[in-house]
Amino acid sequence: xxxxxxxxxxxxxxxxxxxxxxxxxxxxxxxxxxxxxxxxxxxxxxxxxxxxxxxxxxxxxxxxxxxxxxxxxxxxxxxxxxxxxxxxxxxxxxxxxxxxxxxxxxxxxxxxxxxxxxxxxxxxxxxxxxxxxxxxxxxxxxxxxxxxxxxxxxxxxxxxxxxxxxxxxxxxxxxxxxxxxxxxxxxxxxxxxxxxxxxxxxxxxxxxxxxxxxxxxxxxxxxxxxxxxxxxxxxxxxxxxxxxxxxxxxxxxxxxxxxxxxxxxxxxxxxxxxxxxxxxxxxxxxxxxxxxxxxxxxxxxxxxxxxxxxxxxxxxxxxxxxxxxxxxxxxxxxxxxxxxx
Amino acid sequence: xxxxxxxxxxxxxxxxxxxxxxxxxxxxxxxxxxxxxxxxxxxxxxxxxxxxxxxxxxxxxxxxxxxxxxxxxxxxxxxxxxxxxxxxxxxxxxxxxxxxxxxxxxxxxxxxxxxxxxxxxxxxxxxxxxxxxxxxxxxxxxxxxxxxxxxxxxxxxxxxxxxxxxxxxxxxxxxxxxxxxxxxxxxxxxxxxxxxxxxxxxxxxxxxxxxxxxxxxxxxxxxxxxxxxxxxxxxxxxxxxxxxxxxxxxxxxxxxxxxxxxxxxxxxxxxxxxxxxxxxxxxxxxxxxxxxxxxxxxxxxxxxxxxxxxxxxxxxxxxxxxxxxxxxxxxxxxxxxxxxx
Numbered sequence: 001x002x003x004x005x006x007x008x009x010x011x012x013x014x015x016x017x018x019x020x021x022x023x024x025x026x027x028x029x030x031x032x033x034x035x036x037x038x039x040x041x042x043x044x045x046x047x048x049x050x051x052x053x054x055x056x057x058x059x060x061x062x063x064x065x066x067x068x069x070x071x072x073x074x075x076x077x078x079x080x081x082x083x084x085x086x087x088x089x090x091x092x093x094x095x096x097x098x099x100x101x102x103x104x105x106x107x108x109x110x111x112x113x114x115x116x117x118x119x120x121x122x123x124x125x126x127x128x129x130x131x132x133x134x135x136x137x138x139x140x141x142x143x144x145x146x147x148x149x150x151x152x153x154x155x156x157x158x159x160x161x162x163x164x165x166x167x168x169x170x171x172x173x174x175x176x177x178x179x180x181x182x183x184x185x186x187x188x189x190x191x192x193x194x195x196x197x198x199x200x201x202x203x204x205x206x207x208x209x210x211x212x213x214x215x216x217x218x219x220x221x222x223x224x225x226x227x228x229x230x231x232x233x234x235x236x237x238x239x240x241x242x243x244x245x246x247x248x249x250x251x252x253x254x255x256x257x258x259x260x261x262x263x264x265x266x267x268x269x270x271x272x273x274x275x276x277x278x279x280x281x282x283x284x285x286x287x288x289x290x291x292x293x294x295x296x297x298x299x300x301x302x303x304x305x306x307x308x309x310x311x312x313x314x315x316x317x318x319x320x321x322x323x324x325x326x327x328x329x330x331x332x333x334x335x336x337x338x339x340x341x
Numbered sequence: 342x343x344x345x346x347x348x349x350x351x352x353x354x355x356x357x358x359x360x361x362x363x364x365x366x367x368x369x370x371x372x373x374x375x376x377x378x379x380x381x382x383x384x385x386x387x388x389x390x391x392x393x394x395x396x397x398x399x400x401x402x403x404x405x406x407x408x409x410x411x412x413x414x415x416x417x418x419x420x421x422x423x424x425x426x427x428x429x430x431x432x433x434x435x436x437x438x439x440x441x442x443x444x445x446x447x448x449x450x451x452x453x454x455x456x457x458x459x460x461x462x463x464x465x466x467x468x469x470x471x472x473x474x475x476x477x478x479x480x481x482x483x484x485x486x487x488x489x490x491x492x493x494x495x496x497x498x499x500x501x502x503x504x505x506x507x508x509x510x511x512x513x514x515x516x517x518x519x520x521x522x523x524x525x526x527x528x529x530x531x532x533x534x535x536x537x538x539x540x541x542x543x544x545x546x547x548x549x550x551x552x553x554x555x556x557x558x559x560x561x562x563x564x565x566x567x568x569x570x571x572x573x574x575x576x577x578x579x580x581x582x583x584x585x586x587x588x589x590x591x592x593x594x595x596x597x598x599x600x601x602x603x604x605x606x607x608x609x610x611x612x613x614x615x616x617x618x619x620x621x622x623x624x625x626x627x628x629x630x631x632x633x634x635x636x637x638x639x640x641x642x643x644x645x646x647x648x649x650x651x652x653x654x655x656x657x658x659x660x661x662x663x664x665x666x667x668x669x670x671x672x673x674x675x676x677x678x679x680x681x682x
Contacts, residue, residue, distance in 0.1 A: 141591040152529045154537035188493045188579040196495035196576045219583030223591040235537045236577055238529040240584060242560030247588070250482040250564040254619070258612060263603050271599055278595070 009038045009063065010316050013103035014308070016045030017072040017090035018110025020301050026109060027053035029308025034062055036309070037316045042103055044069050044094040069093040072110060075301065079113035083121065091115055095122040098294045105315040107286065109299040109308060116151060116289060116298070123294040126328050131160060132291035133234065134298060135168045136314075137176075138241055140278030142222045146172045146181075146229045150241050150287055153234035158202040161185070161231055165211055166330045167290040168229035174321045175314075176228070184217030184227030186236060191216070198233065206231075210333060241282070248279030286311025288318055290327060295319050350379045350404065351657050354444035355649065357386030358413040358431035359451025361642050367450060368394035370649025375403055377650070378657045383444055385410050385435040410434040413451060416642065420454035424462065432456055436463040439635045446656040448627065450640040450649060457492060457630060457639070464635040467669050472501060473632035474575065475639060476509045477655075478517075479582055481619030483563045487513045487522075487570045491582050491628055494575035499543040502526070502572055506552055507671045508631040509570035515662045516655075517569070525558030525568030527577060532557070539574065547572075551674060582623070589620030627652025629659055631668060636660050 012033065016026045023045060030041045031054075040063040043050050047068040054064065070088040073079070083092055091110050095118040097103045108115040112134075120132055135148035148168035153160070165183045172181035185202055187195035192203055194216060206213040217227050232240075252272050259268035277284055282300055284307060289296040297315040299307050318324070353374065357367045364386060371382045372395075381404040384391050388409040395405065411429040414420070424433055432451050436459040438444045449456040453475075461473055475492035478484050489509035494501070506524045513522035526543055528536035533544055535557060547554040558568050573581075593613050600609035618625055623641055625648060630637040638656040640648055659665070 139588075141588065141595060154529065186580060188495065188576055196574075199576075219580040219585070220587030220590075222584065223587040232580075233537075235529055235540075236580060239527060239560040239573075239577060239581070243563065243581060243584075244560070244588075246561030246564040247480075247482065247585075249561075251592075254482060254616075258615075262608055262612070267603055271603070274599075275595075 009040045010105060010319050011040045011042065011103040012105045012107060012312055012315065013042040013044060013094050013097040014312070015090045015094040015106070015108040015110050015115070016043040016050050017069065018108045018115075019299065019303055021304065023049045023053040025303065025305045026308050028057050029303075029305035030312065031057050031059055031062065031064070032305065032309040033312040033316075034064070036313065039063070039312075039316060040065075042067055042097055044090050044097065046070075067093060067097060073114040075111045075113075077111065077114070079111065079117035082114060083118055091118045092122075095119055099123055104319045105295045105297070105312075107297045107299065107308065107311045107315055109301060109303050109311070111301075112151070112298055115296070119289055119292040119294065119296045123292045123296075126291050126293060126331055128331055128334070129163055129291045132289050133164050133167065134287040135164070135171055135290050136282065136285070136287050138281050139222060139244060140281050143281065144176055144178065144228065145222050146176070147222070147237055147240070148229065148231055148290070149234040150237040150282070151234050151289070152238045156198065156233040158198065158205045161198070161202040161233065162205045162209060162211075162334060163291070163331060165206060165213070165229060165231045166334055167327055168231060169211060170323065170327045170330045171288065171290065172228045174323050174326055175317060178228045180212050181228035182214045182226070183211050183229045183231060184214050184221060186230050186232035187216040187218065189216065190218065202231075209335070244279055248276055251279070252276050283307050284310045285314045288314060288323075293324070295324060350381045351446060351660050352381045352383065352444040353446045353448060353653055353656065354383040354385060354435045354438040355653070356431045356435040356447070356449040356451050356456070357384040357391050358410065359449045359456075360640065360644055362645065364390045364394040366644065366646045367649050369398050370644075370646035371653065372398050372400055372403065372405070373646065373650040374653040374657075375405070377654065380404070380653075380657060381406075383408055383438055385431050385438065387411075408434060408438060414455040416452045416454075418452070418455070420452065420458035423455060424459055432459045433463075436460055439637075440464055445660050446636045446638070446653075448638045448640065448649065448652045448656055450642060450644050450652070452642075453492070453639055456637070460630055460633040460635065460637045464633045464637075467632050467634060467672055469672055469675070470504055470632045473630050474505050474508065475628040476505070476512055476631050477623065477626070477628050479622050480563060480585060481622050484622065485517055485519065485569065486563050487517070488563070488578055488581070489570065489572055489631070490575040491578040491623070492575050492630070493579045497539065497574040499539065499546045502539070502543040502574065503546045503550060503552075503675060504632070504672060506547060506554070506570060506572045507675055508668055509572065510552060511664065511667045511671050512629065512631065513569045515664050515667055516658060519569050521553050522569035523555045523567070524552050524570045524572060525555050525562065527571050527573040528557040528559065530557065531559065543572075550676070585620055589617055592620070593617050624648050625651045626655045629655060629664075634665070636665060
């Protein structure tokens with residue numbers, strides 16, 4: 001849905017029950033976003049829990065409404081089956097608010113699988129796509145390198161990889177302001193012949209496309225400025241993202257031990273906090289879902305209020321920049337057989 | 342080849358031309374190993390360059406011999422073709438020294454592809470295997486987690502994945518002293534149904550095997566003590582390894598900037614150096630090649646002398662522990678159709 005004009009507030013619907021903490025973090029996170037943007041917030045969740053948090057945070061008079069829902073879908077539940085069995089679960093209700101044109105943007109910290117499935121089922125996929133993906137920068141140490149897919153799409157055909165590249169390129173251009181983003185395929189060597197079958201076949205498609213394809217890149221190239229968009233399937237992307245998360249924790253512990261003696265007066269903690277954020281960019285800004293007919297930002301389940309605010313910030317920017325319209329146009333420019341990945 | 346007895350020195354052949362630096366680093370690295378072990382060193386390389394380094398390091402009277410070779414095979418050359426065209430290249434000659442029974446152990450910092458191909462062609466694969474792999478701990482922050490494969494084997498069939506698990510398990514048991522090592526398959530979720538087709542099919546094979554399979558593990562589980570051996574194909578393994586390397590550099594730079602003001606008197610540098618090593622374990626200890634009929638340790642091309650010494654240390658330990666014999670026995674215990682991956 002296209003926005004009516006820059007003067008109208010952006011309407012943000014938040015799955016208030018989502019994430020590990022629910023309303024005690026999602027509600028203040030959403031309220032904080034109101035201070036930053038010309039926005040209205042719709043909180044979907046258990047009415048009592050949500051209103052209790054609202055009153056705790058003096059929300060009276062603010063641009064907040066509550067839409068009640070029943071229950072939530074957990075990380076351990078089957079996304080599609082649960083959506084069928086619990087049509088009033090918070091994520092299902094929240095997605096319908098967008099579908100019905102009552103919101104411009106959905107933000108969820110809940111089950112990634114359920115949020116993706118709900119978005120695909122209720123909002124539909126962009127023309128020519130058969131799976132959505134999640135993309136964006138994922139490392140504070142490489143904040144201008146976009147990775148697609150982080151959404152656990154496994155066994156992707158080359159045509160789907162090409163559409164990941166196209167979507168990531170639009171994001172890098174619009175969101176990060178990078179002109180003509182360079183797209184690299186993640187592989188085990190830079191030569192065309194290097195890589196698994198998926199990458200070798202995708203290489204051909206990328207080379208024949210209109211995209212600014214710079215060839216294969218390697219694991220170290222997230223940090224080397226060889227490509228602005230790194231394309232991999234969601235198997236590799238998910239492993240890299242979780243690996244980085246685990247490494248960040250291990251590193252934090254290690255540095256805590258080593259630094260607390262070296263830096264007097266608690267200075268170590270601030271640095272480690274900063275580093276932790278650097279290792280977990282999606283925790284700070286959320287991960288935009290690409291390819292569905294609606295702006296959807298998925299946050300990390302363990303996000304606190306500031307993560308919710310950050311995900312809303314990302315979403316507001318996507319809406320303001322008409323990211324979706326540009327993505328649709330970019331997909332339409334791909335060869336017909338390619339977009340249907 | 343089995344060792345004759347604990348009293349005989351271990352004979353180490355080093356591809357002296359290998360790596361980014363060649364003799365100026367490989368020669369002193371090899372000499373330093375003589376101080377640590379009951380060993381003899383055979384240096385294969387350009388006679389003049391090697392002898393120049395030997396005289397520079399007062400090697401007279403030490404257990405060192407030089408075997409001349411002509412040229413080397415670079416990272417950018419096709420491994421198999423180059424070996425055919427340059428049969429006197431340092432890696433080819435060094436591998437023949439092992440094949441001829443003149444050495445117990447080969448250490449190379451040269452092109453990984455050429456070293457692997459040379460080992461397979463000259464020494465042959467263990468019964469039932471059709472590709473070798475590289476395994477070992479790769480993160481100082483998770484020094485007791487073995488990853489297999491780091492050797493860039495792409496598009497691996499499930500049976501090959503199973504043999505990676507078996508080989509990694511022997512390494513974890515013998516080298517790290519872990520009883521009945523727990524083996525996990527790297528995937529995007531812990532449930533059996535999670536993962537790409539390769540992982541889902543491999544899951545079945547692992548479950549039916551005699552190995553101590555603990556199911557799927559995720560990217561963060563390198564740090565979580567859920568598995569001692571993490572099995573992935575070489576596409577993912579290589580990407581993870583290079584990603585970690587790039588991250589280590591980026592992190593070092595970041596910390597240098599942030600810490601140099603916080604820690605007075607150059608204390609930051611030592612810490613960063615330590616961290617760098619933590620991120621690059623194969624640079625310190627080399628990566629053992631599993632599955633060929635000979636003990637072969639491959640080092641990182643950018644290794645300095647201490648990396649060469651470390652790779653020799655790893656190799657000496659593998660020989661002393663009869664790692665190869667145990668690996669052969671473990672592979673023989675796999676179902677016949679499995680080992681032939």
